[in-house]
Each structure stands twice: as C-alpha cells, then as structure tokens.
Amino acid sequence: MTVYSEIDGTSTKFRALAIVLGGVLVAGLVAATYMEHFGHYVTGMSNHIVWGAPHVFAIFLIVAASGALNVASIGTVFGKTMYKPLGRLSGLLALALLIGGLAVLVLDLGRPDRLIVAMTTYNFKSIFAWNIYLYVGFIAVVVVYLWMQMERRMNRYARVAGMVALLWRLILTTGTGSIFGFLVAREAYDSAIMAPLFIAMSFSFGLAAYILVLLAACRGSERELGDVIVQRLGRLLGVFVAVVLYFTVVQHLTNLYAAEHIGVERFILLDGGIYTALFWIVQVAAGGLLPIALLLRSPPSDRSTSSRRVALACALVIVGGFAQIYVIVIGGQAWPLNLFPGMEVRSTFNDGVVASYTPSLPEIALGLGGVALTGLIVLFGLKILRFLPATLANSSLDPKMLHESSH
Amino acid sequence: MSVKTNIPPATKTFDPARRSFLGSAVAAGIALAPGVFLYGIGTAKQVQARSLDEAASSSVRWGMLIDVNRCDSGCDECVTACNTENGLQGHGRPETDAQWIRKIELRDPASGRQNSLPVMCMHCEDAPCVDVCPTGASFKRPDGIVLVDKHTCIGCRYCISACPYKARSFVHEALHDQKTHAPRGKGTVESCTMCVHRIDDDRQPACVEACNSKGGGAMLFGDLNDPDSEISKRVATYATQQIRADLGLNPGVRYRGL
Numbered sequence: 001m002t003v004y005s006e007i008d009g010t011s012t013k014f015r016a017l018a019i020v021l022g023g024v025l026v027a028g029l030v031a032a033t034y035m036e037h038f039g040h041y042v043t044g045m046s047n048h049i050v051w052g053a054p055h056v057f058a059i060f061l062i063v064a065a066s067g068a069l070n071v072a073s074i075g076t077v078f079g080k081t082m083y084k085p086l087g088r089l090s091g092l093l094a095l096a097l098l099i100g101g102l103a104v105l106v107l108d109l110g111r112p113d114r115l116i117v118a119m120t121t122y123n124f125k126s127i128f129a130w131n132i133y134l135y136v137g138f139i140a141v142v143v144v145y146l147w148m149q150m151e152r153r154m155n156r157y158a159r160v161a162g163m164v165a166l167l168w169r170l171i172l173t174t175g176t177g178s179i180f181g182f183l184v185a186r187e188a189y190d191s192a193i194m195a196p197l198f199i200a201m202s203f204s205f206g207l208a209a210y211i212l213v214l215l216a217a218c219r220g221s222e223r224e225l226g227d228v229i230v231q232r233l234g235r236l237l238g239v240f241v242a243v244v245l246y247f248t249v250v251q252h253l254t255n256l257y258a259a260e261h262i263g264v265e266r267f268i269l270l271d272g273g274i275y276t277a278l279f280w281i282v283q284v285a286a287g288g289l290l291p292i293a294l295l296l297r298s299p300p301s302d303r304s305t306s307s308r309r310v311a312l313a314c315a316l317v318i319v320g321g322f323a324q325i326y327v328i329v330i331g332g333q334a335w336p337l338n339l340f341p342g343m344e345v346r347s348t349f350n351d352g353v354v355a356s357y358t359p360s361l362p363e364i365a366l367g368l369g370g371v372a373l374t375g376l377i378v379l380f381g382l383k384i385l386r387f388l389p390a391t392l393a394n395s396s397l398d399p400k401m402l403h404e405s406s407h
Numbered sequence: 408m409s410v411k412t413n414i415p416p417a418t419k420t421f422d423p424a425r426r427s428f429l430g431s432a433v434a435a436g437i438a439l440a441p442g443v444f445l446y447g448i449g450t451a452k453q454v455q456a457r458s459l460d461e462a463a464s465s466s467v468r469w470g471m472l473i474d475v476n477r478c479d480s481g482c483d484e485c486v487t488a489c490n491t492e493n494g495l496q497g498h499g500r501p502e503t504d505a506q507w508i509r510k511i512e513l514r515d516p517a518s519g520r521q522n523s524l525p526v527m528c529m530h531c532e533d534a535p536c537v538d539v540c541p542t543g544a545s546f547k548r549p550d551g552i553v554l555v556d557k558h559t560c561i562g563c564r565y566c567i568s569a570c571p572y573k574a575r576s577f578v579h580e581a582l583h584d585q586k587t588h589a590p591r592g593k594g595t596v597e598s599c600t601m602c603v604h605r606i607d608d609d610r611q612p613a614c615v616e617a618c619n620s621k622g623g624g625a626m627l628f629g630d631l632n633d634p635d636s637e638i639s640k641r642v643a644t645y646a647t648q649q650i651r652a653d654l655g656l657n658p659g660v661r662y663r664g665l
Contacts, residue, residue, distance in 0.1 A: 039580035039593050046502035047576050050564035110562015110577060110594030118561050121542040128541035128565050184535065184654060185571030337573050339526070339650055344514040347526075349506045349573065 002085040002396070004386035007221040018379060021372040028369010031362035032107035040110065043363050048355035049333045054108035056325050057367030060205065061101030061374060062135070062176060063198060064321070066169040067206020068094040069142065071233070076149065076162035081398040082229070086214070088387040091146040093213055093378055095139060097206070100374030102135055104367055127178050134172040141168045150386070173202045180328065187264040188332030193254065197247040201321065204240035208317035211237065213378060215311050217388055226394030227303045234310040238295030241317055245288045264335045267354065268327060275331035278323040287320010330357055465549035469601060470631040470659035471615065472638050472647060473524060477625035480523035483510050485626065488617030492602060494586040505576035507599040508614055522665065525614065525626070528553055528574040528599035529650065529658030536566035536575065551659050552601050560595040567596060571651050574598050631659065
C-alpha cells in the first residue's frame, strides 16, 4: 500500500519558491491591469495579429493540462499498477495547468470584466462556447477523479472516473485544436489535422511538465525517486514527441501538396524569418529530434546522470512546445489573408503584407504569471493534501513491473 | 434618393435569403407570414419604411453593388465619409487604429491590369464571425446587416480571426467624443454597420452617399430581395462578383468589373 504525505511547508526552499512564484504572479496581475487600463495598444498585438504571447502561454498551459493527466489514466484506466502512486500528482498538475492557462486567457480578453457574460450567454455554434463548458467541466471531472483516487472508500470508482476524464480531455483538446481547425479563411489553420495534432501535443507537453514537476517535488522534499519510473516515463515521452513530429510532417506535407497553400508553407518553412527559425531550430531540432535522441537511447548506468538527461529532454520538449504554439498561433496570423487569389494587393490595412509582431513586456509578464499561478497551485496543493508518495524508490514499486523493466 | 422598403410579393422567389426567410417564418410563428401573404395579394406595391419600434424584417436583404470600373485609385471619399460618420478617429497608430472600410489596390501580375475598390464588412448571409462568436455578440439582423452587440462582446477577437475579409477591428484604447448613433467601446470588436442608423432612418450609408456625391458614383445600395430595386435589376442584368465566392458565404456586398 502506497503511503502519501504532505511536503514540508516550513522549509526555506518552500518559502523561497513560494515568494518567487508569488512575485511573478503579482507581476502578471499588474501587467493585466496595465493592459486593461490603457487598452491593447500598449501590447505587441494589432488588428492584424489579434492573439499574441498571452495566447501562446494560455494555449500551452491548457494543452499541457490535458496531457498532464496521462499518468493518472495509465494507472487507473489502463491498469498499470506502477503508475498508480503517481496518479494524484497527475490530477493536481492537470488542474493547476488548466487554471493557470484559463487565467491568462481571461485576463487577455478585451473585456475580462465580462466573464459573467461569457459564462451565461452562449452561441452553441461557436467552438469557443463549447470550450468554456469543456474547460470548466474538466476541472469538475478532475476534482471528482482525484477524490475517487484519494478517498479509500471511493477507490473502486477511480477507474470509471478515470475513463470519463480520459474521454473528456480527448474531447477538450479536440476543441482547442478546432479553434484553429475551424477557421476556414486562414491558410495556416483550416485543417482537420489540428485536432489530432493538438492531442499529440497535449500528451507530449503534459508529460514533459509532469516529469519535471515530479523530479522537482521529490528532490525538493527529499523523497527517493527510483530510476525505473523516471526512465519509463522518459521513454513514453520519447514516443509522444515522435508522434507530434509525425503529425507536424503530415500537416505540412498536406499543405504543400495544395498549390494555393504553397505561399504560407514557404513562409513558415523557408523564408518566414523568426517563424522559420523557431520552427526548424527550436520546435523540430531542439524540441523534437534532440529529446527523442536523449530519451530513446539506452540510459547511462549512473542514476543521477540518467535523471538529468530525462530532465533536460523534458525542458527541451517544453521550450519546443512553446515554439510550436508560437509558430502556429502567431505565424498563422502573420501570413496575410488572401482575398484576391493570384493578384498583387496593397492597402492601408496591411492587405497582402506579412504582419509584424513583437511580444511586449506586459504580455510576457501576463503569460509567466499564468505559469507562476500553476506553480503555486501545485506547491500549496502538495503542502495541504497528500498528493505525493512518501517514497518512489525502485523497491517500493510493483515487483511485476520492475521485472518487466529489467528486460 | 430615399430608400424604399419594398416587400416583395409572396409568389416571387429569391434564392438563399428567401429560404432563410421561410425558415425564420416557421420559427417565428404565424405573426409574420400572414402579413407577407396579405401584401402579396394586396394591390399596394410600395410601402413606407418601417417605424423604429418595428423589428427589422427578413423580407429585406440590404446589400451593395460596387462598380469597380467607376472607382478611382486616388479616391477615398467613402473611407473619409465612414470615418466622419462613425467617429473613427485615428490615434496615429496604423497597426491598431480601426478601419471599417479601406481601399484596396489590385494588380494582376500576369496582365498588369489594375483595379481599385473599397472593401468592408460583406454582411454575409452565413457570416463566419457570427458562427464563431462565443457569446452571440456578433449577430445578423433579419435584414442581413451583421452587427456587434457592444454589451455582450467580451473582446476575445475570435471573429477577427474568422473573418475572411479582414473587415473587423479591435478597439485598442479608450475612446472620446463618440457619435451617439455609432457607439463603440474599448476592448470590443467592431466593423462596418452598413450605417444601420441611417438605413433605419430611411437614408443611405455614408460611404455610398459620399461616393455618389463626391466620388465616381461606384456604389449602389438597396434591397437585394426586391426585384424592382435598382440593385436587384443591375445584379440581374450584369455579371457581378463576390469576393471569396468559393467560401459560399453569400456576401451582401457585390462587385462589378472585378
């Protein structure tokens, strides 16, 4: 039977981390107030690029939230007992990421004060309206799922709750991808592949975030974390990263085949400046190929080196993930709408011109504020409730799984 | 020229707008249909423009026909008139200043042929901005005019991303000296209203008026559902085009000579 315990909230490390995260969160709130007071002209956004850096942060966090629940699903839905002790943290992180992402999304609205309007007035033809239900529902579903996992008398329902949560998050990420997939007029979006691509991204980014949080939590609270778990999660992440690369290849090959989309593909893949650099260097090389090389080769025998290697790969996946969402969201808007195919156009409103965007400090501060909120929820969650096993040493694991891992 | 709100005889048919009218008649119940029927069998062809306490009618489809051959490259009277009418003051920041109507200069690289034309909200029958709006703030009036309800717009900008015509602007700063007939709001999205306040007052949109009085007389406004209106007659007589007709949105703004 796994024993769970709270982390020590009186340690210097805990307090220092809480103060740093709290400071970043306050900076984010100040930035949001500043943008709200003066209006969005103080940001890098414009009438041509209407979703900027805050959306990149928000979408990353929301997508990662869905994937952070992978570990819980593997334990309770797919019956892999080795993952069961990891399930509670998985649920907590999923909640924290979603709340952090939603906070950024809401605070970047033109009228965040009208949140109540968004919650009470719906147009059900809008995928945005659906997403409001999907996001709020996800919070409820994960809370129930955590309860089933943490309350011993309710454990027998954990599998059902886990199944509901799994289906819910697949639908949720389909909804997030479809925000872009349903935009018929935008050449970089308008594709059914956005939904499965976003699901693959969620698995990859969410698991990377989970492994990093697990490593940090165990290290910070001086709990033993066996290399079997870390290596196994790392190999799984390697597979997810490969799946994201696969969908990315299909996404661009499909677009390249259509003559009408060659312009936008040339922009992203060849001469789009920052977007091309982010795509090839950060998203594909640093965030895709390098993590695969680190994760899927046989680990070094030294335990701390192998953990560091997995941690490095996770960090690279997260950086690559931000780059990928930046290229999709901002690169996709930078490419001009094609009102008159085959014609050269010019106007006072940037028609026919690639739009420029430079993230402003308040936008980045707001985005980082969302990350800090996520961190604070995890930190205080671990302090208040028993999310983390007292030990995750190899010897604490299910012997059958250990045996499998040794082969 | 005054705008006549002619209600077409019930026996006449006119494609998609007619269909949507029939749909809404079913949904709205029996109140509207007998009225149209009575007009259909009545003798009076011309009726007065509706009063302000009367709801907009789906028997009307307001639209514009823009003759590109009469639109001069150096002329932007329509743009100036729109800005004046709706109180769109620039802040010297072209990236964020609102533009409800703009002039686009076109050049065919193969032939070198050049055109100039105004582009604004196309007031689509199947408007993507209306579809994607989470709160329903983007809406279409029964007479085809697409508007934003400034009280329920949360400023998510999804409609700007969805509009194929780049017709919408986001209000990036606090506004002063607004026109009472064209309310705007910081943090909300806006676009051409087809000068709905003028239409409801039996007048023409400001851009059309300016084009006809000071410009090349390229813009014609009227009821696309009324077969006797000038716009319907011209659309029936000449080849006209829709921008991005491939999207199947049935825009209310048509072009000739594109």
